Amino acid sequence: MAMPALRFDRLGQVFETRSGRTEALRDVSFDVARHEFVSILGPSGCGKSTLLRMIAGLLTPTSGSVEVFGLPVTAPRDDIGIVFQKPTLLPWATVEDNVVFPARHKTGRVTAEERQRAGELLDMVGLSGFEKRLPDELSGGMQQRVGIARALLMDPDILLMDEPFSALDALTREVMGFDLLRIFSERPKTVVFITHSVSEAALLSDRVLVMTGRPGSILTEVNVPVTRPRGPETAKDKAIHELSDHLRDLLLNRHAA
Amino acid sequence: MSSQTISAISSSTVMPRESEASRTQPALLKRVTAWPGVTTAIALIGTVLLWEAAARLLSIPTYLLPPPSAILGSFSSIGFERWAGHIGATLRVALFGYALSIVIAIPLAVVMMRSPLLSRTLYPLLVVVQSTPVVAIAPIIIVVLGAGDAPRVVITCLITFFPLVVSTATGLAATPPELIELSRSLRASGLREITQIRLPFAVPYIFSALKISITLAVIGAVVAEFCASEAGVGYFIQLSTSLFKLPQAWAGLFVLAAMSLLLFQIVVWAQKLLFPWSLPKNH
Structure with missing residues (x-):
């Protein structure tokens, strides 16, 4: 068995603040295989972002x-x-310049190779021709595409996505989901994807982890029984709809309890 | 808005032709008044005309309220060279004090942002300095630092300093936390975090303070000239009032106002030219 890309072992996080002690995460254990797409689904404030920050080494x-x-x-x-x-x-x-920013920020300079990569990435996220535009000339969806290209500049093996489409309108959000499927089929990545959207989680993931409210812990994990490559047709797949309903039930029951 | 006021002031110095207004048709009137600054200019010209008429008809003594024509007359009687000397002196002090203030305030804001301890220690002191009326400290500073531009520059610096430090510190702290996390995730140096993320994000904040401070700089220079000096527009106003030459004092006042507006406008232009992205949208 290959070594997992990510392994969480009885992970816990407690924040000590002036108003007292907040347990954000308790006993979180799971593995993510290399090039697996795992969504983390859960109510607000269940420590999803905290989890991401710990993977990133920021916490x-x-x-x-x-x-x-x-x-x-x-x-x-x-x-x-x-x-x-x-x-x-x-x-x-x-x-x-936004896409090459990580290089400039880390090393103080941008190589010709990195510029070329930026061009390729912008092409991949559907923004070729927009290289010289400023961010506020772009729509919210296009800006987030730049954000994705920026995250891919250093060709990371692992990509952490913290509700990346939650600020977008429903239609743009759907299109972005399909684009993400295409991007990761071209360049496979290990992805930890945080979302509130059950249909998004079902469509994009290999596996969905459902979390409980505070303190956050893994309620259950669900495999997505749909093969890749996936695309707009997959969204109409019965299995995806059933899975979405199942995930929604899990979240809602948990809330009612 | 200030550019309108400037154009209004300059157009008010030219004698207005009022006969045209009576011949305008309603549609044209609507179109003309839609131009930026036109209504302000008309209001200003009207005020000047009323003022002139009141001063003449009510024969108000010149030392109480000189008519605009007398003020205009004193502009030319002073002569270009004397004006240039006074304006130059005031401008020199205002700009040096302003520059000194920027050079101290921005690095200080950066240091205070990096060190909460220093921030906690210095902030109350800054408030104390700011709360002390500069007009009251000015004579003391002049006694301590002696003659020359040094005390005047220090006074100007004192009056312009506080808005710059506070605004810059606020701007440095207002950076989106995600970008700071991005910086940390790249393990970039603290210096790059400041120069490539925090300072550029603080630019709109810094410029709003620069706009406030440039007008304060003129005030600082004038306060200093009131206390002790032998040149400058502030000195000229004080001298003129002491000699009861009120039209001259008024002329000096207009020069100061024009100077302030022009300097303010230069800062506005600088922001537009150098950091167009930092301006509010829908401009």
């Missing part, structure tokens, strides 16, 4: 551990990219 767990390719995470790593909920681009920089 140290108070108990348990996160391992990336067999090594405990102690600091941010080069092979992890992050896509945020909001695009958070630099408003003064062109689309191309």
